[in-house]
Amino acid sequence: MDVDVLNKLRDIVGEKHVLNKKEDLIPYMKDASFFEGAEPIAVVLPGNVDEVSKIMKFCNDNLIPVVVRGGGSSLTGSSILKGEGIILSMARFDKILDLSVEDRYVIAEAGVKLDVLNSYLNKYGFFYPPDPASSISATVGGSINTNAGGLKAAMYGATKEWVLGLEVVLTDGTIIQTGGKVLKRSIGYDLTALFIGSEGTLGVITKAILKITALPEKYGRIMVYYKSISEAGRAIANLKNKGITPLIAEFMDKISMDSITHVHGLKFPENAEYLLLIDISSTEESLDRKLKDAYDIISKTDNIGIKITTDKNEMDAMYQARKGLYSSHLNERSSPNEYVVIADIVVPTSKLPDSLKEIKNKIEEYNLKVALFGHIGDGNIHANIFANINDKNHMERVNAFMMDLGRIALEHEGSVSSEHGIGMEKIDLLKEEFKFKKSERNLDIMKSIKNILDPNNILNRGKLF
Ligand SMILES: Cc1cc2nc3c(=O)[nH]c(=O)nc-3n(C[C@H](O)[C@H](O)[C@H](O)COP(=O)(O)OP(=O)(O)OC[C@H]3O[C@@H](n4cnc5c(N)ncnc54)[C@H](O)[C@@H]3O)c2cc1C
Numbered sequence: 171m172d173v174d175v176l177n178k179l180r181d182i183v184g185e186k187h188v189l190n191k192k193e194d195l196i197p198y199m200k201d202a203s204f205f206e207g208a209e210p211i212a213v214v215l216p217g218n219v220d221e222v223s224k225i226m227k228f229c230n231d232n233l234i235p236v237v238v239r240g241g242g243s244s245l246t247g248s249s250i251l252k253g254e255g256i257i258l259s260m261a262r263f264d265k266i267l268d269l270s271v272e273d274r275y276v277i278a279e280a281g282v283k284l285d286v287l288n289s290y291l292n293k294y295g296f297f298y299p300p301d302p303a304s305s306i307s308a309t310v311g312g313s314i315n316t317n318a319g320g321l322k323a324a325m326y327g328a329t330k331e332w333v334l335g336l337e338v339v340l341t342d343g344t345i346i347q348t349g350g351k352v353l354k355r356s357i358g359y360d361l362t363a364l365f366i367g368s369e370g371t372l373g374v375i376t377k378a379i380l381k382i383t384a385l386p387e388k389y390g391r392i393m394v395y396y397k398s399i400s401e402a403g404r405a406i407a408n409l410k411n412k413g414i415t416p417l418i419a420e421f422m423d424k425i426s427m428d429s430i431t432h433v434h435g436l437k438f439p440e441n442a443e444y445l446l447l448i449d450i451s452s453t454e455e456s457l458d459r460k461l462k463d464a465y466d467i468i469s470k471t472d473n474i475g476i477k478i479t480t481d482k483n484e485m486d487a488m489y490q491a492r493k494g495l496y497s498s499h500l501n502e503r504s505s506p507n508e509y510v511v512i513a514d515i516v517v518p519t520s521k522l523p524d525s526l527k528e529i530k531n532k533i534e535e536y537n538l539k540v541a542l543f544g545h546i547g548d549g550n551i552h553a554n555i556f557a558n559i560n561d562k563n564h565m566e567r568v569n570a571f572m573m574d575l576g577r578i579a580l581e582h583e584g585s586v587s588s589e590h591g592i593g594m595e596k597i598d599l600l601k602e603e604f605k606f607k608k609s610e611r612n613l614d615i616m617k618s619i620k621n622i623l624d625p626n627n628i629l630n631r632g633k634l635f
Contacts, residue, residue: 210255301321315367334353420448
C-alpha cells in the first residue's frame with residue numbers, strides 16, 4: 171500500500187515534494203512537546219490549494235490519516251502523528267498575497283511565519299498582534315489552529331480576535347471560503363470561528379484574511395520585583411481595576427530569572443523571587459504621564475524594587491530573553507532525561523492573587539521542580555514542570571499536579587488551557603473542564619461537528635478527544 175500511496179502523492183505534487191527517506195522523516199516525528207510521534211508514511215509538501223484538495227480527497231477515499239503541520243512548535247503533541255499516516259506540511263504556502271491598509275487586512279498563506287508577516291507589515295507602520303513567544307517558527311495556519319495568544323494578548327486578545335476569513339480544504343477535497351474582508355457580517359453560524367482552535371481536526375487552512383492594526387507610537391517599561399507571589403498578581407489586578415491595559419504584562423519566577431542570567435547574561439536583584447515586566451504604550455506626548463500613572467499604582471504593592479525604562483536596547487534585550495524563556499528553562503534541566511512539560515492555565519485577572527498563592531502551595535505539596543511564568547496581563551500562567559518522562563511514578567505525580575492546576579483554574583472561573591491547546595496532552599483536562607461546568611454535552615457537540623466535517627476521522631486522529 172505504501173508504494174501506491176507514495177506514487178499517488180508524487181503524481182499530485184511532484185517527486186521532490188514527497189519525502190520518504192528515514193532521515194527526512196525524523197524531524198516530523200517530534201514537535202516542541204515531549205511526545206514521540208509515529209514515523210510518517212511520507213511527508214508531502216503541496217504547493218497550491220488544488221494540490222491540497224487532491225491529497226485530501228485521496229487520503230479520505232483511502233482512509234489514510236493526515237496531520238497538518240505548520241511550524242511544528244506545538245507544545246501538546248498536536249503536530250505529530252499518533253499512528254500510521256502522512257504529514258501534510260504547509261511549508262510551501264509561504265506567500266503574503268494582499269495588503270489593504272485602508273481596509274485594515276492582510277491576506278497570507280497558511281505557512282507564512284508570524285515574524286515574517288510582521289516584518290512585512292511593520293514597513294507600513296502596521297502589525298498583526300498575535301505574538302506567541304514562538305513567532306519565529308509559528309505559522310499563520312498553526313497559530314489559528316491553536317488560537318495562539320502570546321505576549322501582546324494582554325492588550326489585543328488572542329488570535330480569534332484577528333481572523334476575518336479563511337480558505338479551507340475539507341476532508342473530501344471541497345474548497346470553501348469563510349468570512350471575508352469586512353469587519354462585520356451576520357450570516358448565521360460563524361464558520362470562521364469554528365476552525366479557530368480546531369487543532370487541525372476539521373480541515374486544512376490554506377489562506378487567511380487577517381485584521382491588522384497600527385503599531386503603537388511609543389512604549390515604555392516598568393520592571394518590578396517581589397518576594398510574594400500574590401503581590402505580583404495583585405499589581406496586575408490593581409492596574410486593570412484602575413482602567414490601565416498594558417501592552418504586555420509578563421511574569422516570571424526565580425528559576426526563570428536565573429535561567430535568563432545563565433543564557434543571556436542579564437542580571438536581576440539577588441533577593442527577587444518574582445519579576446513583573448509591564449509595557450505601557452501610548453502616543454509620544456502622553457507616554458510619560460501614562461507610565462507614571464501605572465508606576466504609582468504598582469509602587470503601592472509590596473515590592474522590593476521598581477524601575478521605569480524607555481531605553482529601546484534594554485527593552486529589546488529583555489523582550490528577546492522573555493521570548494526565549496522556554497529554551498533557557500531547558501538549560502536548567504538536571505539531566506538530558508529530563509523534559510519540560512508545560513501547564514497552561516488562565517484565570518480572570520481579579521483572581522490572580524489567590525490563584526498564584528494556591529499554585530505555589532500545590533508545587534510545594536507535590537515537591538516538583540516547577541518554573542512559573544506567563545502572560546499574566548490576561549491571567550495566563552504557565553508552569554514548566556521539570557519531568558523525567560521515563561520514570562512512571564514521577565510522571566504520575568506530574569500528571570496529578572497538572573490536573574490539580576487545572577482545577578485551581580476552574581475554581582477561579584478560568585480555563586485548563588489558555589493558548590497551547592489540547593493535543594495529546596490535555597485530553598483529560600478538557601473533559602474535566604466540561605464536567606466542572608456541568609456541560610459534558612459540549613464534548614458531544616464537538617464530536618458531532620467533527621463527525622460531519624471528518625466522518626472517517628482522518629484529520630489529526632487521537633488529538634483533542
Ligand atoms: C518556545 C515556545 C514558545 C511558545 N510560546 C507560545 C506563546 O507565547 N503563546 C502561544 O499561544 N503559544 C506558544 N507556543 C505554542 C505554539 O508555538 C503555538 O501554538 C503556535 O501557534 C503553533 O504554530 P505552528 O505553526 O508551529 O503550528 P504546529 O505546531 O505546526 O501545529 C499546531 C496545530 O495546528 C494544526 N495546523 C497547523 N497548520 C495548519 C493548517 N494550515 N491547517 C489546519 N491545521 C493546521 C496542526 O495539525 C496542529 O494541530 C510556544 C511554543 C514554543 C515551542
